[in-house]
Amino acid sequence: MSKVPVKKALLIAAALATTTSALAAGKLEIFSWWAGDEGPALEALVKLYKEKYPTVAVDNATVTGGAGTNARAVLKTRMLGGTPPDSFQVHAGQELIGTWVVAGRMEDLSSLFKSEGWSKAFPADVLKLISAKGGIWSVPVNVHRSNVMWYNPAKLKEWGVTVPKTWPEFISTCATLKGKGVAAPLVVGENWTQQHLWENVMIGTLGAQGWENLWAGKTKFTDPKVVGAFTTFGKVMDCANKDASGLSWQQASDRVVSGQSAFNIMGDWAAGYFTTTKNLAPGKGFGWATAPGTAKTFVMLADSFGLPKGVKNRAEATNWLRLLGSKAGQDAFNPLKGSIAARTDSDLSKYNTYSRSAATDWKNSKIVGSMAHGAVAPESFTSAFGAVIDQFVSTRNSAGAAAAAQALAVRSGFGK
Amino acid sequence: MKSLSKDRLWAIAVLTPSIILVGIFVYYFIGRTIYVSLTDWGNDPAQALALNPIIRWVGLQNYQELFTGFLQGRFRQELVNTLFFTVFFILGCLGVGLGLALILDRNPKGEGLWRTIFLFPMSLSFIVTGTIWRWMLQPQGGVNQAPTLLGGQPSTFAWLSSNDSVLKFDWNALPLITAAVVGAVLIVVAVRAAREGQRTRTLVAAACAALLILWAVFIGPNVRLLAAPELHGFNLAMIGIIIAAVWQMSGYTMALYLAGLRGIPEELREAAKVDGARDAQMYRYVIFPLLSPITLSAMIILGHISLKIFDLVYAMAGSDNIAASVPALNMYLTSFRQNQFALGAAIGTILLILVAFVIVPYLANQFKGEEGHA
Numbered sequence: 001m002s003k004v005p006v007k008k009a010l011l012i013a014a015a016l017a018t019t020t021s022a023l024a025a026g027k028l029e030i031f032s033w034w035a036g037d038e039g040p041a042l043e044a045l046v047k048l049y050k051e052k053y054p055t056v057a058v059d060n061a062t063v064t065g066g067a068g069t070n071a072r073a074v075l076k077t078r079m080l081g082g083t084p085p086d087s088f089q090v091h092a093g094q095e096l097i098g099t100w101v102v103a104g105r106m107e108d109l110s111s112l113f114k115s116e117g118w119s120k121a122f123p124a125d126v127l128k129l130i131s132a133k134g135g136i137w138s139v140p141v142n143v144h145r146s147n148v149m150w151y152n153p154a155k156l157k158e159w160g161v162t163v164p165k166t167w168p169e170f171i172s173t174c175a176t177l178k179g180k181g182v183a184a185p186l187v188v189g190e191n192w193t194q195q196h197l198w199e200n201v202m203i204g205t206l207g208a209q210g211w212e213n214l215w216a217g218k219t220k221f222t223d224p225k226v227v228g229a230f231t232t233f234g235k236v237m238d239c240a241n242k243d244a245s246g247l248s249w250q251q252a253s254d255r256v257v258s259g260q261s262a263f264n265i266m267g268d269w270a271a272g273y274f275t276t277t278k279n280l281a282p283g284k285g286f287g288w289a290t291a292p293g294t295a296k297t298f299v300m301l302a303d304s305f306g307l308p309k310g311v312k313n314r315a316e317a318t319n320w321l322r323l324l325g326s327k328a329g330q331d332a333f334n335p336l337k338g339s340i341a342a343r344t345d346s347d348l349s350k351y352n353t354y355s356r357s358a359a360t361d362w363k364n365s366k367i368v369g370s371m372a373h374g375a376v377a378p379e380s381f382t383s384a385f386g387a388v389i390d391q392f393v394s395t396r397n398s399a400g401a402a403a404a405a406q407a408l409a410v411r412s413g414f415g416k
Numbered sequence: 417m418k419s420l421s422k423d424r425l426w427a428i429a430v431l432t433p434s435i436i437l438v439g440i441f442v443y444y445f446i447g448r449t450i451y452v453s454l455t456d457w458g459n460d461p462a463q464a465l466a467l468n469p470i471i472r473w474v475g476l477q478n479y480q481e482l483f484t485g486f487l488q489g490r491f492r493q494e495l496v497n498t499l500f501f502t503v504f505f506i507l508g509c510l511g512v513g514l515g516l517a518l519i520l521d522r523n524p525k526g527e528g529l530w531r532t533i534f535l536f537p538m539s540l541s542f543i544v545t546g547t548i549w550r551w552m553l554q555p556q557g558g559v560n561q562a563p564t565l566l567g568g569q570p571s572t573f574a575w576l577s578s579n580d581s582v583l584k585f586d587w588n589a590l591p592l593i594t595a596a597v598v599g600a601v602l603i604v605v606a607v608r609a610a611r612e613g614q615r616t617r618t619l620v621a622a623a624c625a626a627l628l629i630l631w632a633v634f635i636g637p638n639v640r641l642l643a644a645p646e647l648h649g650f651n652l653a654m655i656g657i658i659i660a661a662v663w664q665m666s667g668y669t670m671a672l673y674l675a676g677l678r679g680i681p682e683e684l685r686e687a688a689k690v691d692g693a694r695d696a697q698m699y700r701y702v703i704f705p706l707l708s709p710i711t712l713s714a715m716i717i718l719g720h721i722s723l724k725i726f727d728l729v730y731a732m733a734g735s736d737n738i739a740a741s742v743p744a745l746n747m748y749l750t751s752f753r754q755n756q757f758a759l760g761a762a763i764g765t766i767l768l769i770l771v772a773f774v775i776v777p778y779l780a781n782q783f784k785g786e787e788g789h790a
Contacts, residue, residue, distance in 0.1 A: 073752050080465065099755065102462040191736035243555035245577035245737050380461045383753040386736035387490045394579035394739065400644075407487050413461055 026056035028316040030305070031078075031085035033071035035064040037272075041336035048332050049323050056316050061085060067192070072379075079105060084308035086317040091374035092140045092304035094215075097132040098378020098412070100306070107307040108135035112318065118325050121343045125367035129375055130304065138304035139325045142339035145268045145358055146299040146370040147200050147291040153284065155259040163289045167204050167232050170263075170292045174239035177262055186239040187261035189247035191386045195372040197265045198233055198389055204293025205229040208366045215369075215376040217416045221406035222399075230398035237393055244393075250277075257286065265291050267301070267373070271354040272338035282353040290361075298365035301373035302342055381412040446768065453478055453761035464755040478762035484641045491763065492587055494743045496648040498770075500583075501658060501742070502722040508662035509718050510711060513669025518699075520670070521677045531674070535667040542664065546731025549660035550576065553732075575656035576733050576740060584649035592636040599628035653740040657732050664728075665721065669714050676710035677703070712778075719774045724767060743767055 028049075034042040039062075046058050063071035068091070075088055079100070090096045100106050113119055113136050119127065122140065130138055151163065159180055164170040177185040188194050203211045206219075206229055213219040219226065241247075241261065253270050255261040257278060264270070274286040290297070305324055311317055323329040330341035335350045340359045348356050369375030374382060385408060392401035409415025456478075457471045458464040482488050516534050520527055537545065552558035553575035560571040585593065602625035609617035680703060688698045726744035733740035735749055743763050751760025 069753065076465070076752065076755075098461055099465060103465040104467065105465065190734060243574050243577050245734070246550075246555055246574070378461055380464075380754045380756065383749060384487070387738055390736055390738045391489065404487060411459070411487070 026053065026316050027059065027313050028056050028320055029059040029061055029086045029313070030089075030320065031061045031063075031071070031075060031087070032089035033063055033065070033068040034089065035062045038337055041333050044332045044336055045323065045329060048329060049320060052323065053316070053319060056319075079308065082310075084311055086311045086313045087305045087307060087320050089303055089305055090138060092126075092138055092302035093129045093369050093375035094378045095374030095382075096130075096138050096304070096306055098380065100308070101132055101135075101137050105309055106137050107309055108137065109139065109307060109321070110136045112139075112321060112325075116322060116325055121325070121327075121345060123342075123344060123362070123367055126300070126302070126342060129300075129367075129369045138306035139321045140302040140304040140342035141324050141330065142334050142337055143300050143302045143342045143362060144339050144373075145361075146196060146301055146373065147203065147294040147297060148266065148268050148270070149289050149291045150253065150256055150264045150266060150270055150274070151262060151287050151289070152256050152259055153287040155262065156287075159262065161262070163287075164292050165295070166293045167201055167236065171232075171235050171239070173262075174236075178239075182262060184239065184241035184255075184260070185262045186236065186241075187247075187252045187255040187264050188237070188240045188244045189249050189252035190245050191390060192372060193247075193249050193252060193266065194237075194244065194389050194393065195382075195385060196267065196370075197236065199371045200265050200291040200294065200299065201233040201236055202226075202229050203297060203299055203368065204291055205232055208294075208297045208368045211368050211376075215371075215414060217409070217414050220415065221402045221409060227398050227402045230392065230401050234392070234396045234398060254278075268354065268358055269338060271352075275352065275354075276338075288354070296365050298361055298367045299370050300362075300367055301370040301375050378412050378414070381408055381414075384408055449761045449768075450765050452758055453765045455758050457758040458751075458754075458756040458760075459758060461755065464757065474758075478759050479766070481759065482762055482766070486643070489646055490738050490741065491743065491746055492646070493648050493651075493738055494741050494746055497651060497654055497740070498723060498742050500650040501654055501661075501725070502719060504654075504658045505661050505665075505722045506715055506718045508658060509666045509669045510714060512662060512666035513714070514673050514707075516666065516670040517673035517677055520674055531671075534670050537664045538668045540664065542725070542728040543731045545660055545664045546728045549656065549663075550732045553656045574653075576653050576737070578652040579739055581649035581651045581739070584647045587646040587648055588639070588641050590641065591639050592632055595628045595632040595636055599625045599632065602628065651739040653733065653737065657729055657740055660732060661722070661725070661728055665718060669718070672710050672714050673707065676707045680706050716774055716778045720771050723771050723774065 030046075032042060042060065042062075046060060049058060050056070063074045065071075068089070071089070075085070078084055084105075090100075096106070113127075118139075126140060126143075127136065130136055130140065149163070156163070159177060159182070161173050161176055164173045174185045188197055202214075206214070206225060210219065210225065214221065214226065241255070249266055249270070250273060252264055253266065253273055256264045257274070257280065268288075271282070271286075271288070274280045275282060278285070280286050291299075305321060307314070307317055307321060324333075325343075327341075327343060327345060327347075330343055331347050331350055334341050334346070335352070335355070338352075338355070340346070340351065340355050340362055344363050346359065348359055351359065371377045371382065371385075377385070385405065388401055388404045388408065391404070392398075395401075406415055454473060454475060455471045456474045457469060463469040463471070482491050520531060520534075524530065554560075555572070555574055555577065559575070560573065562571070564570050602621045606618050606621035606625060609621060684702055684706075685698060688702045693701065724744055725742055726748065729740060729742050729745055735741075735745060744767060747760050747763040747767065750756050750763060
């Protein structure tokens with residue numbers, strides 16, 4: 001071995017030592033499941049953070065896959081092991097409250113909301129969803145909409161049908177389409193997309209207030225209206241493809257593009273898929289409307305970050321949350337992620353066609369939380385509810401499914 | 417007492433670390449799981465992940481919940497799935513494995529190559545096998561398109577998403593079915609014992625059988641585990657998973673059988689031929705009886721694999737597909753997604769008991785055998 005590499009190695013080691021000492025001023029570890037398509041959006045936020053706090057070394061810990069289910073499992077290990085990340089991604093609402101807030105492991109962020117003036121920047125309905133036990137528990141970064149129905153405008157014209165406005169109308173449109181030889185007018189995919197459809201049928205049938213009562217424990221799932229909505233859901237599922245559980249949401253969306261099916265109820269991340277991956281023009285290649293019966297309602301789900309108790313770098317983490325809730329932070333992140341800002345004052349010129357229409361609705365609609373994406377129900381409910389839906393789809397027993405849902409609600413602590 | 421030789425001391429020194437580690441990481445944790453399964457940890461979400469959770473002793477309540485609880489129909493279906501999966505998986509592996517071994521035993525051309533090819537699937541992990549087979553069993557693709565190669569119509573069988581099931585029975589009838597089956601087995605035992613002239617055995621078996629049958633006729637029909645009838649059966653969605661599992665493990669069974677076949681002395685076959693046995697007769701009366709210990713080992717190895725299978729099902733059917741789910745998957749979801757640690761531990765304990773049913777008699781048998789030789 002010659003001497004030159006040794007010298008080089010020494011130099012590199014010395015250089016590394018200086019960099020680490022320079023960075024030792026501060027550290028921040030953020031924990032999320034954003035990678036791949038969503039990675040650049042997070043990168044933009046981290047870049048913004050580094051511009052503001054150049055001495056802080058940001059450790060971006062991502063655990064990918066399964067819409068966050070893998071990340072949540074790792075998070076549990078870390079929290080129980082006493083090494084919580086400085087801040088972690090979680091769906092805003094009960095997914096955080098029902099698991100971590102009730103366990104007394106999160107810090108109340110009310111004072112941060114007050115000092116930053118966020119109580120006015122975010123809609124009141126949203127603040128209600130992220131509050132519990134007299135505190136506010138996370139900072140929502142982005143908002144997605146659950147109640148969107150996607151279709152192919154050219155195909156609808158060819159079949160001579162219009163977009164149905166209510167679920168009964170949807171069922172009759174479905175009969176018309178079946179008469180024209182469309183075997184499955186509605187396309188659904190694997191289990192969670194069926195839960196996603198279920199919540200939209202429920203909200204469309206019970207109304208926004210009825211939906212909120214369900215999760216506040218004011219209405220029982222065994223109420224005749226809810227049982228009736230289950231029956232409607234069964235009729236809607238009769239319009240759907242039989243191979244649902246084998247399809248991802250992307251494959252389901254493909255069937256709308258190809259004209260094999262007419263409608264798909266999916267969150268507005270589908271807009272990004274249609275425009276970016278499928279290269280379709282909004283309004284021409286693909287069209288959208290609010291899900292039947294939910295015209296003046298915005299069913300939201302949001303990603304948010306919270307502050308666990310006992311973190312190592314509390315000051316840096318608070319600064320991170322401050323950036324997430326700021327207008328600059330939200331407008332840097334959301335156009336790249338394909339979502340809209342949770343704040344109502346965002347700069348719409350930075351957003352695409354679909355997002356602009358969603359942002360307008362965000363300001364003007366009644367906002368309720370999504371069940372399938374963790375806003376209104378705790379994990380102990382949502383992760384067991386998949387089995388209830390699965391059972392219902394195979395048996396079509398509305399009363400049984402409603403009774404099972406009620407039993408689940410009681411077990412999860414919000415039903416009475 | 418024997419004085420400790422240097423050799424013995426060495427043995428103790430070398431073994432102690434692994435005994436301690438196995439003691440903690442296997443037996444202590446088994447004990448801990450059983451303990452947790454008898455508490456209510458996680459039944460109240462507020463206590464599940466708290467810093468100092470309040471955990472109460474509830475006895476067998478979690479087990480009762482699993483077998484009779486309104487919300488746990490999924491678990492009961494999974495037990496039924498496991499039963500059918502185990503039966504068809506073992507039959508499939510033994511059948512295919514034995515067939516391949518018999519073919520290879522005739523020394524075809526390129527035997528070594530074929531052996532490697534048949535054994536290869538075993539080198540994959542179940543996750544990989546599961547992912548590949550899920551692709552092939554997609555409703556629109558792979559296997560369903562195969563008939564078009566021969567000019568036929570593509571098949572429309574929904575391999576992994578089918579909700580149909582056959583051989584359905586009501587869970588309420590489970591005690592009745594169990595009693596009837598055990599009673600029938602006892603009658604067979606009694607008849608055999610009577611033929612062999614073992615008096616006590618005959619009487620005990622016959623009495624037990626009579627008791628069980630009486631119970632089944634008079635009390636059994638009135639036993640209700642659940643308020644409403646709940647049908648469980650063999651879900652067609654399991655077929656795809658069974659095929660994938662058999663594809664993966666039959667090569668291994670083949671290797672076992674091949675070793676067994678090669679171990680049969682040539683003289684026995686020649687003796688059979690000299691006695692005028694045809695090929696079929698030679699297999700039936702000479703070779704298959706000599707292979708029966710191999711069949712037993714294979715059944716036990718395959719049996720415990722099938723009882724604790726998780727990854728293959730997770731990769732093929734996903735986590736919410738009740739029609740194709742198994743208890744191990746439910747254990748994971750219950751503990752780590754719903755935070756119901758006690759209920760998850762109860763499922764784990766039930767799995768341990770099921771596996772013990774398969775393994776313990778085998779181990780006891782092995783142990784006896786070794787002592788006999790020593």
